[in-house]
Each structure stands twice: as structure tokens, then as C-alpha cells.
Amino acid sequence: MSEPILRVEGISKTYAPRGLFKGAGLRPALASASFELSKGEILGVxxxxxxxxTTLARCVALLERPDAGRIVFKGEELTALSEGVLRKRRRGIQTVFQDPYASLNPRQKIGDVLGEVMLVHGLATREALRDRVAALLDQVGLPATAADAYPKAFSGGQRQRICIARALAAQPDILIADEPVSSLDVSVQAQVINLILDLRDRLGLSVIFIGHDLQLIDFIAPRVLVMLNGEIVETIPADGSIADARHEYTRALMQAVPKLETITG
Amino acid sequence: MxxxxxxxxxxxxxxxxxxxxxxxxxxxxxxxxxxxxxxxxxxxxxxxxxxxxxxxxxxxxxxxxxxxxxxxxxxxxxxxxxxxxxxxxxxxxxxxxxxxxxxxxxxxxxxxxxxxxxxxxxxxxxxxxxxxxxxxxxxxxxxxxxxxxxxxxxxxxxxxxxxxxxxxxxxxxxxxxxxxxxxxxxxxxxxxxxxxxxxxxxxxxxxxxxxxxxxxxxxxxSRIAVMYAGQIVEEGPTTDILNRPRMPYTAGLLASTRRDKSLKRLTAIPGSPPPLGARPESCRFAARCPLVTAACRAGAVNLMEVGPGQAARCIRTADVPGLSANFGRQGAHV
CATH class of the missing domain: 3.40.50.300 (P-loop containing nucleotide triphosphate hydrolases)
Structure with a gap:
């Protein structure tokens, strides 16, 4: 395997309690997490x-600075950078969140949402912007006319496509998807999952896919990290299966999910 | 009872x-x-x-x-x-x-x-x-x-x-x-x-x-009713609904839950449900249905008995069992 695109070494994060319960028992939200991500890999969490x-996602995207540990992205230690330099590097790691309703400004047209990202990062000129926006929308399966509409014109699944397009507008190397389908209708979830798989294939995108549905994550991610109380308690390797999971918690998770297969026999 | x-x-x-x-x-x-x-x-x-x-x-x-x-x-x-x-x-x-x-x-x-x-x-x-x-x-x-x-x-x-x-x-x-x-x-x-x-x-x-x-x-x-766009589109004993769905929407829902790694992709139902106020008089699933024909769009479709205690709102219900296996392969990620 080639040099990983992302190396996370022992990152930890503890949120300091505020106000009334200051000084109450501190438990780290993230305790010494380490993993690597290769180009074009989908890693499940x-x-x-x-x-x-989610703390892991926020720290890896440097939306939050970890208290300890190193994050090395394309050979550069992000955790050692100043805020100013970091701002430029953030472009390479983009995030899509759970709730597409809360993630879009209701007063901004879709074309402006996407165009703004490209202009901020100097990835397109104003003249070429309309074409670039149309190309982005096409990439996520939306018509070019969507650029002139406001978020309210779109369903949940379409909004999540728009959020993915916005992340792609920055031309990232890594996409962090934090529960990207949990708030979507069942019949639409599969569309968005397939889109993420297509983008990995077409763009060579590396993806960290975070969720609670072990079966779904096992389907899309060859390698899966299992987290419990801020720690990675088990890593299911690419050539392994969740059926062979060793950790008691992973097995408990697996058994708890109602499965249609066991009912249909 | x-x-x-x-x-x-x-x-x-x-x-x-x-x-x-x-x-x-x-x-x-x-x-x-x-x-x-x-x-x-x-x-x-x-x-x-x-x-x-x-x-x-x-x-x-x-x-x-x-x-x-x-x-x-x-x-x-x-x-x-x-x-x-x-x-x-x-x-x-x-x-x-x-x-x-x-x-x-x-x-x-x-x-x-x-x-x-x-x-x-x-x-x-x-x-x-x-x-x-x-x-x-x-x-x-x-x-x-x-x-x-x-x-x-x-x-x-x-x-x-x-x-x-x-x-x-x-x-x-x-x-x-x-x-x-x-x-x-x-x-x-x-x-x-x-x-x-x-x-x-x-x-x-x-x-x-x-x-x-x-x-x-x-x-x-023991029994399940499936609703789509304001109507019950299928109802029946749980085992029959899961093993032999007779309405394409139910079949699509079931197919989308399959996590078969050999398929590389999930089976998705294209499109999204019609919003309130834009629901057709005819079959409401027609716009997303792989079995749709002109007759499906011609008029309202009633819930019809398709088996013991099982009913489906579909005029092509006889073709649904064959559909389940490869639902949504075409245009799966549109």
C-alpha cells in the first residue's frame, strides 16, 4: 500500500465543562485515536x-483542535500549523453532516452556495462559474436549473446531494460523511449511498463514513473502526467481516439490529 | 376476532x-x-x-x-x-x-x-x-x-x-x-x-x-400495512409481505435494505415521493415504478386482494414477484 493520504496518531479531545458543573468528572470525548486512510479508500466508523x-470527525477536519496527537495530511502535520495556514489546508478535507435541512442557508440560491466555495478557494473565475456549478450539480445527479432555486424547493435527499456538491466544490481529497443518510427517507437513503460510492470511483475520493448502522457501514466500507466511550475498541480489517468481530460490544451491536433476513428465513 | x-x-x-x-x-x-x-x-x-x-x-x-x-x-x-x-x-x-x-x-x-x-x-x-x-x-x-x-x-x-x-x-x-x-x-x-x-x-x-x-x-x-403518499399500498401477514411483496414500492423498500456486497451498490428506488398537493389521481408510485404502464396513469387504483389476508394497490401485482430480485438495477442512482 502506498503512503496513506491521512495519518491520525493518538488524537484526544476533552471538552472542558462550563458553568455550574465545572470541575465535575472529566471523561475524554476522544481518547488517543489512531488510524490511517489511503487514497480512494472508504473507512467506516x-x-x-x-x-x-462526531468528535473524531470534527478533529480530523480540524474544525476542532485535538488536545493531543498528530494529524498528518498529504505529508504535512496539520496539527502543527498556525490557524492562518490551516485555513488554507482545510479545503482538502470537507465534511457532510447529518441534517441537510440545517446545513443550507434558506436565503441563498444553490448556485451561489456552490459558487461561493469555488471563489473563496480560487478554484474558478467568475466567468466560468456558471458552467462549473452546472458541472458540479450534474456530478451529484441534479439538473443545472437547480442553481437558480432556493433550498426549500428540494427534498431531503436532494438537499443532501447539494451538501455533497458543496463539499466537492472545494475539490477535496477527503470527504467526511457524518451520518449522511440518517435523516433521509428510507427509499432515498440508498441513492445517496450509491452517489458516495460513485464519487469515490470517479474522483478517487477518500471517504470517512460515520454512522450507527453497522450493516450499512459494513456494506460500503471495507475497513471499519468500532468506537465506544471515545475509544476505537476494534478495527475490522478490509479482508475481514463483521461476522468475525471479536469485541463483545461489536457483537452486541450486531445482534441488536433487527434484520429482515432472520424473519424472511 | x-x-x-x-x-x-x-x-x-x-x-x-x-x-x-x-x-x-x-x-x-x-x-x-x-x-x-x-x-x-x-x-x-x-x-x-x-x-x-x-x-x-x-x-x-x-x-x-x-x-x-x-x-x-x-x-x-x-x-x-x-x-x-x-x-x-x-x-x-x-x-x-x-x-x-x-x-x-x-x-x-x-x-x-x-x-x-x-x-x-x-x-x-x-x-x-x-x-x-x-x-x-x-x-x-x-x-x-x-x-x-x-x-x-x-x-x-x-x-x-x-x-x-x-x-x-x-x-x-x-x-x-x-x-x-x-x-x-x-x-x-x-x-x-x-x-x-x-x-x-x-x-x-x-x-x-x-x-x-x-x-x-x-x-x-404479525401484520404490516405499508403507506405511501397518504394511502395504504399493501397490507398483509408479515411473512408474506417480506417474502412475497405484491406492490412494487414494498418490493423496492425491501430491496433497498439488502446489503449484498457482491452487488457493489445498494438497490435504490429512483426519485422521491410526490409532495402533498402534487399527488396524482392515478397510482401515486407510478413516477418511480419500474413496472409502470399507461394504464397505471389512467385512473385511481384500488387496494385489491392478492392472497389470503394480503392486499395490494397495483394493477401489475402479478409481475411484482419477478421484480423483487432485480429491483432498481436500471437507473439505480438517479
Whole structure:
């Protein structure tokens, strides 16, 4: 395997309690997490609420600075950079969140949402902007006419496509998808999952896919990290299967999910 | 099973805007005592409106038609006082979000006691004893001490158990659970589903379980009704629905849950459901259906019997079994 695009070494994060309960028991939200991500790889992260999976996403995207540990992206140690330099590097790691309704400005046309990202990062000129926006929309399966509409004109699944297009507008190397389909209708979830798989194939995008649905994550991600109480408790290797999971918690997760197969026999 | 016991919804319609927007269109389903009925649908399908209507909990601007019979009495024609009596003892409800459904400044034992005393003429002390017993019944450890705690002192799963204890307080004959585990983690979800199943069996309650998650509903219910765009599009015994769906939407939902690694992609249903106000008179799934023909768009399609106790709203229902295997291969990610 070639040099990984991302190396995360022992990052930790503890949120300091504020106000009334200051000084109450501190438990790290993330405790010494380490992993690598290769180009074009989809890495799954699974855990329940409070397991630290979103903190992991926020730290890796440097939306939050970890208290300890190193994040090395394309050979450069992001955690050692000043805020000013870091701002330029953030372009390479983009995030898509769970709720596409809360993630878009209702007063901004879709074309402006996408165009703004490209202008900010100097990835397109004003003249070429309309074409570039149309190309982006096409990439996520939306018509070019979507550029002139406001978010309210779109369904949840379409909004999540727009959020993905916005992330792609920055031409990132890594896409972090934090529960990207959890708020979508069942019949639409598969469309968005397939889009992420297509983008990995077409653009060579590396993806960190975070969720709570072990079966879904096992389907799209060859390698899966299992998180519990801020720690990575198990890594299911690319040639392994969740059926062979060793950790008691992973097995408990697996058994808890109702499966249609066991009912249909 | 007579329609006298349990819940029986007949041809229920719920409309808004002087009948211009029909959110629920001719829904019929029954929840006999002691049985579990599942109602599956996506957001906007009308499943929550239907389940709330069963408790007389409709928005003020909604107009309802049809009948909702609870032990033979029509809920839609009840006065406020009659509704008050029937809610709790006749039919009770558990909602998705236990935090916003509990009064944050009332100790949980007190909340349960209030429900008991609003339905029965018993002393405060006796009601409190019953409240503690109910908390034990739903699996809250150290119930006598925990009865004095406030809702925020419990985890999400424990709060949902308290909601269930409150719903059980007046010994309802039918329990409606609307997405009771959607806000919960999977291991907690399993525990709550097991509890609901146990209570249905031991108390002989009818259970109407409403969810977007087919697997959750299938794990608990002997019958399933699938709603799409305001209508029931398929209904039948759980095993038949899962093994031999006869409506392309059900087949598509089932296919989209398959996690077959050899396929490389999930099987998706293209498009999205038609919004309220833009629903066609003809088959509402036609725009997304791989079997669609001109006849499907020609006029309204009725729910038709397709097997013992199974009905589907589809004129091409005979072709659906062959469809299941390769649903959505074409244009799978459009």
C-alpha cells in the first residue's frame, strides 16, 4: 500500500465543562485515536451516540483542535500549523453532516452556495462559474436549473446531494460523511449511498463514513473502526467481516439490529 | 376476532385546506386485542396522522372522514370529555421523543401517579405504589428511589421506559407507538422493542407500531400495512409481505435494505415521493415504478386482494414477484 493520504496518531479531545458543573468528572470525548486512510479508500466508523465518532470527525477536519496527537495530511502535520495556514489546508478535507435541512442557508440560491466555495478557494473565475456549478450539480445527479432555486424547493435527499456538491466544490481529497443518510427517507437513503460510492470511483475520493448502522457501514466500507466511550475498541480489517468481530460490544451491536433476513428465513 | 374489541379504522381520510390537500386517503386497518399491527411509511406518508387520529389528536385545521372505532365506539364523534376518558384507558400513545413528552419539572413517579389518579378514584398513596410497580414492570431498576428523579436524570432509553409506564398507567386496551425507538441507539432500541412485545403478550393489549423502519416493524408485528403518499399500498401477514411483496414500492423498500456486497451498490428506488398537493389521481408510485404502464396513469387504483389476508394497490401485482430480485438495477442512482 502506498503512503496513506491521512495519518491520525493518538488524537484526544476533552471538552472542558462550563458553568455550574465545572470541575465535575472529566471523561475524554476522544481518547488517543489512531488510524490511517489511503487514497480512494472508504473507512467506516461505527458507534452509538456519545461514542466520540462526531468528535473524531470534527478533529480530523480540524474544525476542532485535538488536545493531543498528530494529524498528518498529504505529508504535512496539520496539527502543527498556525490557524492562518490551516485555513488554507482545510479545503482538502470537507465534511457532510447529518441534517441537510440545517446545513443550507434558506436565503441563498444553490448556485451561489456552490459558487461561493469555488471563489473563496480560487478554484474558478467568475466567468466560468456558471458552467462549473452546472458541472458540479450534474456530478451529484441534479439538473443545472437547480442553481437558480432556493433550498426549500428540494427534498431531503436532494438537499443532501447539494451538501455533497458543496463539499466537492472545494475539490477535496477527503470527504467526511457524518451520518449522511440518517435523516433521509428510507427509499432515498440508498441513492445517496450509491452517489458516495460513485464519487469515490470517479474522483478517487477518500471517504470517512460515520454512522450507527453497522450493516450499512459494513456494506460500503471495507475497513471499519468500532468506537465506544471515545475509544476505537476494534478495527475490522478490509479482508475481514463483521461476522468475525471479536469485541463483545461489536457483537452486541450486531445482534441488536433487527434484520429482515432472520424473519424472511 | 370481532371488530368490537380493539381498534378498527375504516376508510379514514384527513384533509387540509378545505379538502384541497388530502394527507390521508381512505385508510382502513384494524388492531385486534392482543395483536401487533405494523404501519410502515416514509415521512409525509400520513402514518403519524393516522395513528394520532386514533387518539383524537388531530391538528385543529384538519377535517377527518370515515370512522375510527375503539371497542365499537367512533373516536371521531366523541366529545372532549368522552375523548378524555377513552385516552389512557381505551387507547394510549408513546411518542418518538421522550424528553419533550415529559414534564421536565415534575418527578417521574409523580407524572405516572397523575395519570393513574386522572382515571381512577384511588388515594395518592395507592397511586404512588402503583406508579412504582409500573416502573418496575417496564424494567427500571431501583424503582422506589428512581420515582423521585426528574426526567433529565434518566438516559433516553430509560425515559422511553417511563413514557411506556405512563401509557400503561390506565391499562389501555390498545397502545399506539409512533417511532418509539427512532431517537435511541440500537442496543437500547432492542430492549424497548422487547419490552413492547412482552407487554402486548402479557397484558393482551393491541399494539399499533408505526415506523419508517421495515425491519423494526417486522420484528414485532404479525401484520404490516405499508403507506405511501397518504394511502395504504399493501397490507398483509408479515411473512408474506417480506417474502412475497405484491406492490412494487414494498418490493423496492425491501430491496433497498439488502446489503449484498457482491452487488457493489445498494438497490435504490429512483426519485422521491410526490409532495402533498402534487399527488396524482392515478397510482401515486407510478413516477418511480419500474413496472409502470399507461394504464397505471389512467385512473385511481384500488387496494385489491392478492392472497389470503394480503392486499395490494397495483394493477401489475402479478409481475411484482419477478421484480423483487432485480429491483432498481436500471437507473439505480438517479
Amino acid at each position: 461505527v458507534g452509538e451516540s456519545g461514542s466520540g465518532k | 370481532s371488530e368490537r374489541t380493539g381498534l378498527c379504522i375504516e376508510n379514514l381520510s384527513i384533509a387540509f385546506d378545505q379538502g384541497r390537500k388530502v394527507a390521508v386517503d381512505g385508510v382502513s386497518l384494524s388492531v385486534p386485542a392482543g395483536e401487533a399491527m405494523g404501519l410502515v411509511g416514509e415521512s409525509g406518508s400520513g402514518k403519524s396522522l393516522t395513528s394520532r387520529a386514533a387518539l383524537g389528536l388531530l391538528p385543529k385545521n384538519a377535517e377527518a372522514g370515515g370512522r375510527i372505532l375503539l371497542d365499537g365506539q367512533n373516536v371521531l364523534e366523541m366529545t372532549a370529555a368522552q375523548l378524555q376518558r377513552v385516552r389512557g384507558a381505551g387507547i394510549a400513545m408513546v411518542f418518538q421523543d421522550p424528553m419533550s413528552s415529559l414534564n421536565p419539572v415534575v418527578r417521574v413517579g409523580q407524572s405516572i401517579t397523575q395519570v393513574i389518579r386522572s382515571h381512577e378514584n384511588i388515594s395518592e398513596a395507592d397511586a404512588e405504589k402503583r406508579a412504582v410497580a409500573l416502573m418496575e414492570r417496564v424494567g427500571i431498576r431501583d424503582a422506589p428511589a428512581r420515582a423521585g428523579s426528574f426526567p433529565h436524570e434518566f438516559s433516553g432509553g430509560m425515559r422511553q421506559r417511563i413514557m411506556i409506564a405512563m401509557a400503561l398507567a390506565a391499562k389501555p386496551r390498545v397502545l399506539v407507538a409512533d417511532e418509539p425507538t427512532t431517537a435511541l441507539d440500537v442496543i437500547v432500541q432492542k430492549n424497548i422493542l422487547d419490552l413492547l412485545d412482552q407487554l402486548r403478550r402479557e397484558e393482551g393489549m393491541g399494539l399499533l407500531l408505526v415506523s419508517h423502519d421495515l425491519a423494526v416493524v417486522a420484528s414485532l408485528c
